[in-house]
Amino acid sequence: AVVHSHSHIDHFGGVRGLVDEADVVSGKVPIIVPEGFLEHAVAENVYAGTAMIRRSFFQYGVLTPASPFGHVDQAIGKNVAAGTPSLIAPTMVITQDIEEHVIDGVAMVFHSTPGTEAPAEMNTYFPGLKAFWAAENVTATIHNVYTLRGALVRDALLWSKKIGEALYLFGQEAEVMFASHSWPRWGTDRIQEVLRSQRDAYAHLNNGVLHLANQGVTINEIHNRYTQPRSLQAQWSARSYHGSEQHNSRAVINRYLGYWDGNPATLIPLSPGDSAPLFVEMMGGSDPILDKGRELYEEGRYLEAVEILNKLVYAEPENESAKALLADNFEQIGYQQESSSVRNSFLAGAYELRSRIPSGVPPSASGPDLMRALTTEMFFDSLAIRLDSTQVEDVAFIANIKHPDTGEELIVELSNATLTTQAGFQAADPDVTVSIDRLDLESVMAGDTTFTDQIATGVATVEGDITGIQAMFGALIEFDLLFELLPGTAPTR
Known part of the structure; x- marks a missing residue:
């Protein structure tokens, strides 16, 4: 077993x-x-x-x-x-x-x-x-x-x-x-x-x-306030080698109260890239920030240095001096962490600031087996995430999907540039009805063929207007794994 x-x-x-x-x-x-x-x-x-x-x-x-x-x-x-x-x-x-x-x-x-x-x-x-x-x-x-x-x-x-x-x-x-x-x-x-x-x-x-x-005490303060009892700190099995008090404590607040700290100033915040230039301007430009950042680094005040250098890097993503100094501080913070998750995060951030996003073979979160294991409803829900809604503003359809081999039936609907799926229902007056065996759809899900090819070859049969579904499939994007988490770190293509 x-x-x-x-x-x-x-x-x-x-x-x-x-x-x-x-x-x-x-x-x-x-x-x-x-x-x-x-x-x-x-x-x-x-x-x-x-x-x-x-x-x-x-x-x-x-x-x-x-x-x-x-x-x-x-x-x-x-x-x-x-x-x-x-x-x-x-x-x-x-x-x-x-x-x-x-x-x-x-x-x-x-x-x-x-x-x-x-x-x-x-x-x-x-x-x-x-x-x-x-x-x-x-x-x-x-x-x-x-x-x-x-x-x-x-x-x-x-x-x-x-x-x-x-x-x-x-x-x-x-x-x-x-x-x-x-x-x-x-x-x-x-x-x-x-x-x-x-x-x-x-x-x-x-x-x-x-x-x-x-x-x-708010979600933005709890990690600096919460500590375990001394008796637990003294036990090896209760140490923070994986999770940490810092991020776990914030998680508890997030679970019960959500991410907002209750201050209206943080309810509709500017994006970091929009707020950072204002901070840099008010601090007199990059040179004073770099000088203060070096001073704080030498004094071992790494978190304070990160506070100002992070804003400078967002304001000036190609400022190599700023990125290098921020990386220096990330490293020192990372070295001090008991939690490998936190250590790795700071050291990986430092590496990307200096060398950009690394190349190599990352772990995979998916594969043919996992895609085939999706229910048909989940498969179309995953397509809804990949859908570029700006490309289908003027497209709408109601489709009945039938799996003759399993007896499953679904409604797939595109309206208001939003793709939705409802299992167990059929529309009374659909724009199109598509019949395809679940086993054949799994070939599409695994990436072995396409929905359009299944229709063209007759594996899937169609009654009605298929143009809406074709437009929907044409508006799907493939996500690029190598997106920036830190500014100025995108790989050189």
Whole structure:
């Protein structure tokens, strides 16, 4: 059997290296997943995949040169895989809070933990071995309540409660606890100690941040105010090697209160590139800013130096002196970080300021398997994200989509330069009806052919006016991964 603990790509993307799909289809090898696995696995990596990968250049430092002064580690792993991820559809879905199954004579107790480290996740206990697999819910570090590559903010309080459940469900007798990104812990006493420290760390994060928020501390201040209790700081398993107090604390406020700090001055802010020239003008131009930046750097006041140099770089993206000095400060801040995510972000930023966006093979968030795993509704939703609405201002259509092989029916509608899809419905008077087997559409989804070619060859049959759909497909763009996160860093083409 193959058990996917959760819906993040590093926990299922190598499945074809473990099992032949024919054995899965035949029923010889089951693939067991938590409820919601397939939906979250594909949606997270397809809808915002390009932006997530680009941001991962910073969090994981994936293309930052390896050295003591560059990429060293990613806390819960040494690096990320650079290849095409795979996915085989699961055959068994765990839907209950607790489910017990015997697979090839091995008893397994599945503990559902949705909304913790991943939207779909589960722990697994092996009672015959007294072994507890904590998925990625309990590792050798505090994790990310908000991951810097970008994802939905996680629920720290719920996370703590699911760890508490595991403590009392399995921690009373387990003799070994292991996790997907960490070494095992041996002995019931040690397992309980680690479970309690992790439970308390996430619970205190949630409660401590809201304690301050309810006294007026804002999302722009909380990272400078919130600290863990000394007793947790003294425990290795509760240190911030991956997540950090700084960005996790802001995440808690964002989850409950959103990004606005309550000050109208920040409600409709100028974009950085628009506000920066005004600041530079008022500070007397670039020379005084550079002089002050060097002074602050020499005094070790790196965050203050970044405050003014960042504005100068936004105002003058090709000012190499400004970018180099900002990079110097980024480096010094990065060297001081316990969290590899934060360290990598500062050092990757420094590298791009000096050398522009690096070349190389980045990790992939998608691939043919993931695209084929999309529902038809999700596929058209992904096209809606790629649609350049300015090109279809005067285009409108209502299309019925039918899959004869599966019986699925959908309405795809383009109106107000917006593409929407509704599964399970058919319009009474559509502009066009397209019939295509789901299996044939999957060839389009995987990039093996195009929708237009399927129509031209008769694989898809059409009744009505197809020009609107053709205009829609003609207005789709391919996202460029190498967009700037810092001004003046675009690669030389």
